[in-house]
Amino acid sequence: MTPDAIVVFAHGARDPEWARPIERLAALIAARAPGTRxxxxxxxxxxxxxxxAVDGLAAEGVRSVRIVPAFIGAGGHLKRDLPLAVAALRAKHPRLAIELASHIGESEAALAAIAEVFAR
Amino acid sequence: MTPDAIVVFAHGARDPEWARPIERLAALIAARAPGTRxxxxxxxxxxxxxxxAVDGLAAEGVRSVRIVPAFIGAGGHLKRDLPLAVAALRAKHPRLAIELASHIGESEAALAAIAEVFAR
Known part of the structure; x- marks a missing residue:
């Protein structure tokens, strides 16, 4: 079931343009999930x-949120730090259901879709 | 047209497991492009x-190679360093046609496919 909100979580960089594909991905997800923030x-x-981001959504009264890590490889940030951060957010917002989705590189469906584009 | 070879180019990390999704993506591309290294x-x-990687492919007699940057955001590495590296490789291997593909985050088709997976 689509949650009330989806957060696309990315690494970040100094160059403001770095975030454009992340924002575009968020817009494409929003177009496919009407009613989801x-x-x-x-x-x-x-x-x-x-x-x-999660504090803001909780303050808006959202009840369920899915975190989508926009990472392909999974280093320490994803394997250690992100589960800890999610555990802390769950403790802070006990009424908010927080789902941590597979990251892109862990999703066979996402990888297959990417492969389809680049194998042509 | 599918080139003789495709190189999936990723950032890299200390943790050997980091590369697994990159290797999986390469395997999925290989499955869709039979005859392409x-x-x-x-x-x-x-x-x-x-x-x-490119030197090795050239030594094997490959005539065309597509480089697929497995990056979502595009920082200095992709915007400055990679085009320079590709220019140097073209100068070194004048008989090899080297195509630099859009990176994943720049490909609307790839982003749409990813969005499809995570909007459910």
């Missing part, structure tokens, strides 16, 4: 942080 | 480098 959030160097 | 290459912290 879709936000971007960043690990570092860009705003808002994941906690800021 | 598909290799991985990394910017840093992992082997082979892009130059090593």
């Amino acid at each position: 879709v936000r971007c959030a960043y690990l570092e160097l860009m705003q808002p942080s994941l906690a800021e | 598909v290799r991985c290459a990394y910017l840093e912290l992992m082997q082979p480098s892009l130059a090593e």
Whole structure:
């Protein structure tokens, strides 16, 4: 079931243009999930942080949120830091159902779709 | 037209597991492009480098190669360093046609496919 909100969570970078594909991905998700609030959030160097985004959604009265990590490879940030951050957010917002989705590189469907585009 | 070879080019990381989704993406591309050699290459912290991968393909007699940058956001590495590296490889291998594909985050088709997976 589609949650009330989806947060596309990406690494972030110094160059403001870096975020454009992340914002575009969020817009494409929003177009496919009418009625769902879709936000971007960043690990570092860009705003808002994941906690800021989730706090904001909770304050808006959202009851369920899916976090979609826009990462292909999974290093320490995803394997250690993100589950800890999600656990802290669940403790802070006990009435908010927070789902941590597979990251893009872990999703066979996403990888297959990407492969389809680049194998042509 | 599908080239003789495709190189999936990713950032790289210290954790060897980081590369698994990149290798999986390469395998999925290979399954969709029979007869095309598909290799991985990394910017840093992992082997082979892009130059090593392309040199190897040229030594095998490949005539055309597509480089697919497995990046979602595009920072300085993609915007400055990669075009320079590709120019150097073209100068080094004048008989090899080297195509630099859009990176994943720049491909509307790839982003739409990813959105489809995560909007459910």
